[in-house]
Amino acid sequence: MKNKKAQVGTTLTWMIAFLVIFFIMLLFLVFTSALAAKNVLLVLNEGKNKIDISSSMNPLTSQRKLFYVLNYPLENNKTIKELIIFSSDETVKINIQKNATKILQTPDKIQNQEICYSFFIDKPFKKGNFNSAEINFFNNKKINVKLYSKKC
Amino acid sequence: MNKIGGEKLLSIWWFLVLGIVGLGIVGGVFIFYSAGVDIREIEANVLSEEIINCLTGQGYVNDALFENDFDIFKECNFNKEIINSREFYFEVEILDNNGKNLTKEIKAGKSSFKADCGVTSGEEEKKIKAEKFLKCIQKEESVIYYKNNEKKIATLYILTASNQRGKKIAGI
Numbered sequence: 001m002k003n004k005k006a007q008v009g010t011t012l013t014w015m016i017a018f019l020v021i022f023f024i025m026l027l028f029l030v031f032t033s034a035l036a037a038k039n040v041l042l043v044l045n046e047g048k049n050k051i052d053i054s055s056s057m058n059p060l061t062s063q064r065k066l067f068y069v070l071n072y073p074l075e076n077n078k079t080i081k082e083l084i085i086f087s088s089d090e091t092v093k094i095n096i097q098k099n100a101t102k103i104l105q106t107p108d109k110i111q112n113q114e115i116c117y118s119f120f121i122d123k124p125f126k127k128g129n130f131n132s133a134e135i136n137f138f139n140n141k142k143i144n145v146k147l148y149s150k151k152c
Numbered sequence: 153m154n155k156i157g158g159e160k161l162l163s164i165w166w167f168l169v170l171g172i173v174g175l176g177i178v179g180g181v182f183i184f185y186s187a188g189v190d191i192r193e194i195e196a197n198v199l200s201e202e203i204i205n206c207l208t209g210q211g212y213v214n215d216a217l218f219e220n221d222f223d224i225f226k227e228c229n230f231n232k233e234i235i236n237s238r239e240f241y242f243e244v245e246i247l248d249n250n251g252k253n254l255t256k257e258i259k260a261g262k263s264s265f266k267a268d269c270g271v272t273s274g275e276e277e278k279k280i281k282a283e284k285f286l287k288c289i290q291k292e293e294s295v296i297y298y299k300n301n302e303k304k305i306a307t308l309y310i311l312t313a314s315n316q317r318g319k320k321i322a323g324i
Contacts, residue, residue, distance in 0.1 A: 014165040021169050025176030032180040060201065064293070068211030071296055073303035109292040 065108065065117070066147040072103045084145070093121050096145075110151060118148035192287035195314040199242060200289045203228060203310055213246060213297040213306065217255055224258050232260070239286070239315035241265035246295070247307050254297070254306060265313040286315035 070081040080096050100119045107114040121144065206228035207214050216222055224244070225232045235242070241261035246254045259266075269288035272281075291310045296303050 011165060014169070018165050018169050018172070022172050025172050028176055028180055029183070032183050036184045036186075060205070064204070064208065064211065068294060068296065071211040071303075072305075073296065077303065106294055108294060109290075111290055 061115075062147055062149045065149055066145070069100055069103050069119070069147065070145075072099070074099055096121055107152075114152045115149050116152040120144070120146040120148075190317075192314045192316060193289070195240075195316055196287050196289040196312045199240065199314065200291050200310045200312040202230075203242060203244060203312070204291070204293060204308065207244065208293075208295050208308065211296050213295045213308070215298070217246065218297075220256065222256070222258075224260070235260050239317075241269075241311075241313040243309075243311045245309040246297070247309065249305065261313070262315075265315070266311065269311060269313050284317075286313050288313040 070084075071079050073079060074083075080099055083092055083096060083099075097119070104117045104119060107117075109115065203224070207217055207224075214227070216227060224230065225235070234240075239262065241259075241263070243259040243266065244255070245258075248254055265286055265288075268286055269290070272285050272288060289310075289312050291308075293308045293310075295306050295308045297306050298304070
């Protein structure tokens with residue numbers, strides 16, 4: 001009788017332990033479901049989770065476009081890059097701005113959707129959802145050139 | 153006797169705890185790894201980015217592109233077997249200001265995909281929504297090329313498509 005009572009006590013401890021472990025396992029399953037890809041129960045048999053491409057461009061695209069702008073042949077077969085490096089007067093900024101606007105008038109397209117650009121020279125900027133490419137030129141002064149692009 | 157009975161009573165809870173822990177771990181792993189992922193659009197986009205990056209540099213078109221023996225697989229380091237035997241397609245055109253193609257025909261993969269892309273992409277009101285159809289990426293970029301030592305402007309058109317459905321991560 002004494003022995004039996006002792007065993008009932010241990011069993012009761014395990015009954016409580018069982019409930020605690022059961023609750024912990026339940027939490028484990030809830031957190032696993034939350035961390036797993038969405039619609040997890042629906043995709044057990046069919047269907048796939050879609051990975052979305054951000055509507056903004058990737059930085060490489062912006063960088064490619066910036067190089068295109070810098071190397072674009074201007075009048076007298078010069079480029080914007082050469083203007084920046086070899087011009088020493090302040091008019092160079094106006095000249096670059098004017099030419100860049102003309103160059104960027106022909107937009108690139110992704111899925112028939114035009115790409116918007118934002119071009120800055122030595123100006124503060126708001127980043128927003130744009131991806132950027134920037135180059136600093138050093139001669140006797142520093143010029144910051146920044147090009148931002150995203151789907152319009 | 154009573155002691156043995158007590159042990160029997162205790163072992164039921166032991167087995168229940170073992171069972172719950174085992175089932176919980178198996179269930180958790182099953183939920184986590186049974187998720188399927190659709191990467192067709194990403195794959196088509198990566199393919200088009202790879203092509204643009206290997207055909208252009210600093211805004212200029214790679215000169216090799218205008219040579220008669222130009223091989224895009226060699227130039228871009230693509231595996232011909234994988235592109236041609238699996239669910240991929242790509243097409244590249246470089247058009248001058250007059251709309252004339254400056255290169256020989258560059259395309260590979262499943263040729264029927266081009267027509268299929270026309271169904272799901274294009275103008276918003278004309279395209280059809282097809283969840284289980286292939287995914288296409290169409291890009292247009294301005295590029296600079298040299299002709300008779302003179303810099304000219306052209307437009308690079310790229311169409312890539314992927315219909316690699318893939319499998320669920322756990323292969324269930």
